[in-house]
Amino acid sequence: MTGGTAAAVEVRDLGMVYPGGIRALESVSFEVKEGEFLAVLGLSGSGKSTLLRCINRLLDPTEGTVHIFGEEVTALRGSALRRLRCRIAMIFQQFNLVKRQTVLTNVLSGALGRSRLLPSLMVSFPQAERERAVAALERVGLPGRADSRADALSGGQQQRVAVARALMQEPQLILADEPVASLDPALRHSVMRHIESLNREEGLTVLCSLHDIDLVTRYATRLIALRDGQLVWQGSPSNFDQKTFKEIYGQDAEPASNSGY
Amino acid sequence: MPNRRPIRGTEVKKNTEFGAPSPLALFVDRVQAVVVDAFLLAFGGLMVELLVLAFSGRRGATGLLLTAEKILDLLHYGWMAAVAVVLALIWNAAHVPLGTSPGRAMVFGLTEEEKDLPWSQTTVGWFVAILIQLTFFTGWLITELDLMDFLTKFSKAADILRGLMHPQASILHQGSVLLVQTIFLAFMATAFAIPVAFVLSFPSARNLTRGTFIARTAYIVARTLMNFVRAVEPLVWALIFISWVGIGPFAGVLALWVHSVAALTKLYSEQIESIDNGPMDAIMATGASTLQVLRYGVVPQVIPPFLSFTIYRWDINVRMSTIIGFVGGGGIGYILKPRVDLGEWGEVGTLVLLIAATVWVMDIVSAKIRERIV
Ligand SMILES: Nc1ncnc2c1ncn2[C@@H]1O[C@H](COP(=O)(O)OP(=O)(O)OP(=O)(O)O)[C@@H](O)[C@H]1O
Numbered sequence: 001m002t003g004g005t006a007a008a009v010e011v012r013d014l015g016m017v018y019p020g021g022i023r024a025l026e027s028v029s030f031e032v033k034e035g036e037f038l039a040v041l042g043l044s045g046s047g048k049s050t051l052l053r054c055i056n057r058l059l060d061p062t063e064g065t066v067h068i069f070g071e072e073v074t075a076l077r078g079s080a081l082r083r084l085r086c087r088i089a090m091i092f093q094q095f096n097l098v099k100r101q102t103v104l105t106n107v108l109s110g111a112l113g114r115s116r117l118l119p120s121l122m123v124s125f126p127q128a129e130r131e132r133a134v135a136a137l138e139r140v141g142l143p144g145r146a147d148s149r150a151d152a153l154s155g156g157q158q159q160r161v162a163v164a165r166a167l168m169q170e171p172q173l174i175l176a177d178e179p180v181a182s183l184d185p186a187l188r189h190s191v192m193r194h195i196e197s198l199n200r201e202e203g204l205t206v207l208c209s210l211h212d213i214d215l216v217t218r219y220a221t222r223l224i225a226l227r228d229g230q231l232v233w234q235g236s237p238s239n240f241d242q243k244t245f246k247e248i249y250g251q252d253a254e255p256a257s258n259s260g261y
Numbered sequence: 262m263p264n265r266r267p268i269r270g271t272e273v274k275k276n277t278e279f280g281a282p283s284p285l286a287l288f289v290d291r292v293q294a295v296v297v298d299a300f301l302l303a304f305g306g307l308m309v310e311l312l313v314l315a316f317s318g319r320r321g322a323t324g325l326l327l328t329a330e331k332i333l334d335l336l337h338y339g340w341m342a343a344v345a346v347v348l349a350l351i352w353n354a355a356h357v358p359l360g361t362s363p364g365r366a367m368v369f370g371l372t373e374e375e376k377d378l379p380w381s382q383t384t385v386g387w388f389v390a391i392l393i394q395l396t397f398f399t400g401w402l403i404t405e406l407d408l409m410d411f412l413t414k415f416s417k418a419a420d421i422l423r424g425l426m427h428p429q430a431s432i433l434h435q436g437s438v439l440l441v442q443t444i445f446l447a448f449m450a451t452a453f454a455i456p457v458a459f460v461l462s463f464p465s466a467r468n469l470t471r472g473t474f475i476a477r478t479a480y481i482v483a484r485t486l487m488n489f490v491r492a493v494e495p496l497v498w499a500l501i502f503i504s505w506v507g508i509g510p511f512a513g514v515l516a517l518w519v520h521s522v523a524a525l526t527k528l529y530s531e532q533i534e535s536i537d538n539g540p541m542d543a544i545m546a547t548g549a550s551t552l553q554v555l556r557y558g559v560v561p562q563v564i565p566p567f568l569s570f571t572i573y574r575w576d577i578n579v580r581m582s583t584i585i586g587f588v589g590g591g592g593i594g595y596i597l598k599p600r601v602d603l604g605e606w607g608e609v610g611t612l613v614l615l616i617a618a619t620v621w622v623m624d625i626v627s628a629k630i631r632e633r634i635v
Pocket residue numbers: 018019020022023024042043044045046047048049050051270271272
């Protein structure tokens with residue numbers, strides 16, 4: 001692979017069977033180019049979370065391979081795996097902040113992968129990292145909230161702290177698992193815009209599962225759709241029409257909003 | 262359009278790849294069912310034999326009616342076991358006309374028809390009901406319950422109660438001093454137990470020990486050890502430590518310490534098992550190492566409940582430390598025991614009041630503090 005056209009993520013024949021015997025993914029293959037904003041669509045239970053978690057190996061896929069910037073992540077273990085995870089930030093539907101810690105500590109935890117072990121266990125970080133964390137908080141529009149406890153913030157604010165934590169990681173790739181699904185619709189863009197700016201301004205590759213068609217057409221540069229663990233569609237948002245919608249969500253489904261797709 | 266052949270999706274819970282159990286697994290299941298049935302049948306049979314002997318009017322060599330203890334000696338354990346195994350085999354083989362046996366029901370579940378019936382129309386239902394009745398009657402005999410004794414012989418106990426109602430001040434000073442020792446004894450035991458239990462609780466938590474072979478081994482070792490330690494009563498630990506470090510409060514501290522470590526490890530690890538995995542996943546996803554994941558993803562979630570459990574444990578230890586002295590482990594129990602033996606009920610009354618007051622205060626204090634934390 002050469003230069004700018006290198007695939008940031010290359011998924012080949014990915015399959016996942018959970019220990020209980022439930023098959024969540026079946027031979028899923030696709031590529032994400034560097035700098036793309038890829039939306040992952042699919043009904044609840046179609047395997048979106050499973051797919052994203054297989055990419056940074058929070059889950060071990062049972063079949064197939066994942067390459068990230070040419071490196072096979074499915075073969076990595078131990079410290080090599082941790083080094084790879086440092087380059088991939090993840091944003092979760094439930095924010096997953098450490099609730100009883102301060103906002104600043106939560107942001108700083110994005111730097112754990114490159115921190116020295118003993119000081120980090122005592123929650124002590126170098127001045128440079130602290131400044132970086134404060135800057136990240138400013139960037140997501142939360143200056144001055146550094147010393148609040150994380151659970152004192154509203155949902156939208158918590159998710160922006162999670163974005164700051166991702167920023168702190170200085171990643172090359174962002175995995176976002178329904179980042180705005182548990183937020184008030186009015187607040188969704190406030191979080192999505194920050195993820196978008198990471199994509200547009202820093203050139204980070206983004207993989208983001210979404211189920212709101214409006215958001216997909218507004219932010220994604222390309223999209224893939226899962227159904228029952230299989231990849232059933234991929235293309236650009238402009239090719240996404242009523243017919244495709246029914247293919248993905250079933251004949252009885254109606255788009256949640258009446259604005260265009 | 263890509264093909265949309267039907268595949269196993271969300272609704273299909275049991276995947277066919279894992280569908281039919283292997284013949285070996287089936288055999289093991291069947292053996293399990295028979296063993297359970299044989300055990301229950303033998304248990305029931307022995308109880309019937311015990312009741313028959315007890316009410317048959319048979320007399321022992323001394324000419325007195327047989328006591329339950331004597332009858333327990335006379336039962337035909339070997340025979341009953343053998344017959345039970347044969348019956349269990351027959352029952353499992355002929356479970357269709359006879360109705361599902363309890364062992365089968367446990368391993369394989371009830372049949373579709375039996376599931377919908379009330380218990381009184383299934384064989385298992387009747388079997389279990391009769392077994393519970395038998396256990397109750399047998400228990401009555403074996404523990405020598407005697408309502409007449411209970412109702413007619415109160416006068417002796419009344420002496421003691423009268424003594425307790427008239428506490429004597431003579432022992433108040435000595436009692437108070439030892440009470441202070443008791444509370445500190447409990448405090449030291451609890452304090453030393455905290456760090457050990459804290460460290461042990463991580464390998465004892467199932468959700469943290471699934472990953473590697475080493476982790477799974479650590480889990481089994483830690484759990485087994487702690488279960489053993491907890492199974493031995495603090496009084497027995499006190500006896501062990503008295504012969505180790507001599508009579509006195511130090512032995513008491515060690516005894517309560519060992520027991521508290523085991524009890525706190527269990528409470529702590531259960532708390533760890535019930536945490537929200539989300540923060541752990543998030544920290545792991547940043548590329549943090551295992552220790553960092555524990556420090557950031559687990560510890561902040563469990564500290565408040567850990568504190569609460571620890572104070573509760575201190576509360577329990579204060580109670581236990583009052584009796585640990587009975588066997589020589591220091592504290593107020595040390596002077597209580599001889600007074601009970603000598604029948605000095607007035608002084609016993611003083612000491613009991615002191616203990617009750619302490620436990621009562623501890624109870625309130627610990628409840629108040631725990632309210633604040635959680
Ligand atoms: N830990 C697990 N153990 C067993 N099965 C699981 C587990 N997690 C998910 N599954 C199953 O895998 C399938 C895919 O789940 P997944 O969470 O990836 O779907 P999703 O598309 O993210 O859905 P949602 O929109 O509800 O988050 C589902 O059938 C689900 O029941």
